Amino acid sequence: MEEIRDVVLDYVIKEYMEDQDDEITYDTALISGGYVDSFSMVSLKRFLETKYKISLPDDKATPEAFDSVNNIVKLVEEFLNK
Amino acid sequence: MAYSDKVRSTYQEQLKSLQDGGIFKIERYIHSVQDAEIEVEFPPGSPLKKVINICANNYLGLSSHPDVVAAAHEGLNARGYGMSSVRFICGTQDIHKELERKITEFLGTEDTILFPSCMDANAGVFEAILNEQDVMISDRLVHASLIDGIRLCKAMTDSFKHSDMAHLEEKLQLHSDKRNKLVITDGVYSMDGDTAKLDEMVALCEKYDAMLLVDDSHASGFIGKTGRGTHEKCGVVGKIDIITTTFGKGLGGASGGCVSGRKELVELCRQKARPYLFSNTIAPPVVAGVIKVLDILSKTTERRDKLENNANWWRKSLQEAGFVLQPGDTPIVPVMLFNAKLSQDFARDLFEEGVYAIGFFFPVVPQGKARIRTQISAAHEMHHLEKALEAFIKVGKKYDILGKTKNEITAMYGA
Numbered sequence: 001m002e003e004i005r006d007v008v009l010d011y012v013i014k015e016y017m018e019d020q021d022d023e024i025t026y027d028t029a030l031i032s033g034g035y036v037d038s039f040s041m042v043s044l045k046r047f048l049e050t051k052y053k054i055s056l057p058d059d060k061a062t063p064e065a066f067d068s069v070n071n072i073v074k075l076v077e078e079f080l081n082k
Numbered sequence: 083m084a085y086s087d088k089v090r091s092t093y094q095e096q097l098k099s100l101q102d103g104g105i106f107k108i109e110r111y112i113h114s115v116q117d118a119e120i121e122v123e124f125p126p127g128s129p130l131k132k133v134i135n136i137c138a139n140n141y142l143g144l145s146s147h148p149d150v151v152a153a154a155h156e157g158l159n160a161r162g163y164g165m166s167s168v169r170f171i172c173g174t175q176d177i178h179k180e181l182e183r184k185i186t187e188f189l190g191t192e193d194t195i196l197f198p199s200c201m202d203a204n205a206g207v208f209e210a211i212l213n214e215q216d217v218m219i220s221d222r223l224v225h226a227s228l229i230d231g232i233r234l235c236k237a238m239t240d241s242f243k244h245s246d247m248a249h250l251e252e253k254l255q256l257h258s259d260k261r262n263k264l265v266i267t268d269g270v271y272s273m274d275g276d277t278a279k280l281d282e283m284v285a286l287c288e289k290y291d292a293m294l295l296v297d298d299s300h301a302s303g304f305i306g307k308t309g310r311g312t313h314e315k316c317g318v319v320g321k322i323d324i325i326t327t328t329f330g331k332g333l334g335g336a337s338g339g340c341v342s343g344r345k346e347l348v349e350l351c352r353q354k355a356r357p358y359l360f361s362n363t364i365a366p367p368v369v370a371g372v373i374k375v376l377d378i379l380s381k382t383t384e385r386r387d388k389l390e391n392n393a394n395w396w397r398k399s400l401q402e403a404g405f406v407l408q409p410g411d412t413p414i415v416p417v418m419l420f421n422a423k424l425s426q427d428f429a430r431d432l433f434e435e436g437v438y439a440i441g442f443f444f445p446v447v448p449q450g451k452a453r454i455r456t457q458i459s460a461a462h463e464m465h466h467l468e469k470a471l472e473a474f475i476k477v478g479k480k481y482d483i484l485g486k487t488k489n490e491i492t493a494m495y496g497a
Contacts, residue, residue: 018222018243039220039232039239046256 054079083108115146118461143461145335157370173363200328200339207356208235215261254290267310268297275414280316295324303332304386389460404484421495424450435473450497
């Protein structure tokens, strides 16, 4: 699912990166690394739900599940296959 | 004894880690009233040192103004020291209502409710007026008290990049399905001294049927032609749905704050805001002092005009001396040093030269953006500012940063 990884990475860069010098990868810790604040996690969730026509329950959309692009892809794939 | 050695050691470790991380805060003891010059005991036990204060929120120089002090004395004599009650039991005096009316008139809103502090106003307002059906969209650099208030509320949260109106618009579109939308911003940002684009924000809020909340704590009394605040500067008086502000800065500097805005929202705060319902009413001498402050500011713009002139001179002089400043046009003028240790060394040397200023570094400001935040006051006379400038130039030369760019300074000292 290369495509989802890149879509999510693009979104995260556009949405959260303030400093263009910072480079993030698929494994960068987004929330615990201080890139994504907990207030705006919701827009990421809403983006994924709209883009992939899925519904992510609140108990699955945890800071851990959203802490890297790879984790997010895992979560999306789990619900895409349901 | 429940506070065993084991329990104690957990707290000792926490304190030690703050000290080891260089973020342990130490207070300086001031032996005088708050003013342009203060007498400071630092480090504790040292002889008193008279220094020029350029780090107070005493923007209008009213913290120890004789008329305000006299009004507080009169309030103390006429209405007592305290009320021993929250507002809704037996803590509302005529002067509390008078102050609420005067603030409403001063800010150009519909109604006002007092809180023990603006921290309390911000902690209480969101939960009182929003629920799960709503969304709060805040600027990513809003004050900590707003962040705490947002956390206490059940409405959905989202944020937009600092002052980025295109990003805010995207968020308003994203959340168009929510019942009520509330956009949240500071009027003047306390660490950078920049001003929110309230005119553009009002236009976006009107377009997307959203409400707008502005914390104008670093603006009330002096921003705008007659000092009403950021909404006056941006030409949107009467269009801000909620203004929260403090009496602990420009408006006398004692304590207290308020929520001022649409009457239904203010009334809901009176019925439901927990810091209002469960903490004491503002003490009568403070209420009387703030009433006097508003009387002074409603009669003349002399103090805010002097503050503006002082701040313009200070900013221009620092720029000409070769310092890197954060751009803006408010009395908050951050002198950028980028490196945390340099900001601490610089502040220490300024103190030696008779100037009291504080170096701020991560996590108070972003990593690599350490600075000395200077705050100008109407209490400053030109001789204070000239002496402070001389000290800045002397210390700036010592560290060889005058005329240097950000990259040159970080190459010398690290980010």
